[in-house]
Amino acid sequence: MPPGSGASITARMTIRFHKMQGLGNDFVVIDRRQGHFELSLHTMSRICDRRFGVGCDQLVLLDAPDLSGADVLVRFFN
Numbered sequence: 435m436p437p438g439s440g441a442s443i444t445a446r447m448t449i450r451f452h453k454m455q456g457l458g459n460d461f462v463v464i465d466r467r468q469g470h471f472e473l474s475l476h477t478m479s480r481i482c483d484r485r486f487g488v489g490c491d492q493l494v495l496l497d498a499p500d501l502s503g504a505d506v507l508v509r510f511f512n
Contacts, residue, residue, distance in 0.1 A: 447471075449481075453488060462490040467498050467506065478511055 452463045462481055473495070481487045493511040500507055
């Protein structure tokens with residue numbers, strides 16, 4: 435597409451997740467331990483957006499641990 439044409443290409447991917455709630459907060463949990471993939475801050479923001487995404491208060495990413503003896507690396511995004 436020529437620059438300035440106003441057109442854009444949108445890449446789509448399927449992301450498996452669990453949505454959980456407790457004490458008035460809801461969370462989207464994405465387990466990336468079996469197959470790590472990058473999520474940009476823009477993509478994470480869209481997932482959390484209640485109008486355009488799944489909608490949540492916090493996004494929780496489960497990753498492979500970077501310390502020996504650990505089971506999981508948990509990262510919270512508020």
